[in-house]
Amino acid sequence: MTTRDIPLPGSSAAPGNRGRFAFPWSGQNAAVQRKRTVLLVEDEPSIAEPLAEAIAREGFETEVAGTVAESLALAAELEPDLVLLDVMLPDGSGFDVCRELRRRSQVPIIMLTARGEEADRVVGLELGADDYVVKPFSAREVVARIRAVLRRTEPSPGRDEAKPIEIGELRLDPAKREVTKDGDVLELSRKEFELLQLLMQNAGSVVTREQAFEDVWDTNWFGSTKTLDVHVSGLRRKLGDDSSEPRFLHTVRGVGFRFASPDEL
Numbered sequence: 001m002t003t004r005d006i007p008l009p010g011s012s013a014a015p016g017n018r019g020r021f022a023f024p025w026s027g028q029n030a031a032v033q034r035k036r037t038v039l040l041v042e043d044e045p046s047i048a049e050p051l052a053e054a055i056a057r058e059g060f061e062t063e064v065a066g067t068v069a070e071s072l073a074l075a076a077e078l079e080p081d082l083v084l085l086d087v088m089l090p091d092g093s094g095f096d097v098c099r100e101l102r103r104r105s106q107v108p109i110i111m112l113t114a115r116g117e118e119a120d121r122v123v124g125l126e127l128g129a130d131d132y133v134v135k136p137f138s139a140r141e142v143v144a145r146i147r148a149v150l151r152r153t154e155p156s157p158g159r160d161e162a163k164p165i166e167i168g169e170l171r172l173d174p175a176k177r178e179v180t181k182d183g184d185v186l187e188l189s190r191k192e193f194e195l196l197q198l199l200m201q202n203a204g205s206v207v208t209r210e211q212a213f214e215d216v217w218d219t220n221w222f223g224s225t226k227t228l229d230v231h232v233s234g235l236r237r238k239l240g241d242d243s244s245e246p247r248f249l250h251t252v253r254g255v256g257f258r259f260a261s262p263d264e265l
C-alpha cells in the first residue's frame with residue numbers, strides 16, 4: 001500500500017494528491033534542503049484540512065492520516081520528523097498509536113487533546129508524547145508548538161560536541177544519545193534520557209522539580225507533577241536503582257533529585 005492509495009476520510013483532494021499539502025516548489029527546495037515532514041493524524045476533516053494547509057505554509061511537508069492503521073502505515077513509510085496525534089480515532093485510540101510509535105522510534109509526538117480531558121494529557125505524556133495542544137486550537141498555536149518541540153528534540157551542534165559523562169559504571173554519551181551500564185545499552189525513552197542527562201550533568205547537586213520540568217518538559221507544562229515521578233521511577237528501574245536505598249538517583253524530599261557524583265560511589 002502506498003501513500004496515494006490511502007483514502008483521506010472526507011477529503012476532496014484529487015486522486016493521486018491525497019493528503020499531501022505542499023508548496024509547488026517543494027521539489028526544488030528538497031534538493032537544496034530537505035523539508036521536514038509532519039504527519040497529522042486527525043480524522044475530522046474540518047480540523048485536519050486547514051491545519052495541514054497552515055503547517056504546509058510554514059514550509060513543512062504535511063501528510064494526513066485519519067485512522068490508527070493509516071497513521072502507522074504512513075509513519076513507517078515517511079519516517080516523519082514530527083507527529084501530531086489526535087486521541088479519538090475511528091478505529092482506535094491515538095494512545096495506541098503513540099505507544100506503537102515509541103516502540104519503533106523517538107519521533108517527536110504532539111497530542112491533540114480535547115478540552116477538559118486532563119487525564120488524556122497525562123496519559124499521552126507518560127506514553128512518551130513530547131507535548132500536547134488542547135482543542136480548540138489555532139493553527140498558529142500548533143505551528144509554534146511544532147517549532148518548540150523540534151528545537152528541543154533536534155540535536156544542536158553544541159549538544160553534539162558535548163562530552164560523554166561517566167559516573168560509576170554508567171556512561172551517558174550526548175552525541176550518540178546513548179546510555180550504557182557496564183557497557184550494556186539501556187533502553188531509555190527520550191524524556192528519560194533528557195532527565196538523566198540533566199541529573200548527570202549536575203551530579204552531586206540538587207536538581208529541583210521546577211528545573212527538571214523547565215529543562216525536560218517545557219514552561220508551558222502546568223500539568224500533573226506525577227509525570228516527573230513516573231519518569232524518575234522508570235529511570236531508577238532501568239538503572240537498577242533500589243528506590244528505598246538508591247545508589248545513583250536520590251530523592252531530596254520536597255525539593256527535587258540529586259544524582260550521585262563519581263566520588264560518592
Ligand code: CA
Pocket residue numbers: 042043044086087088089
Ligand atoms: Ca478525532
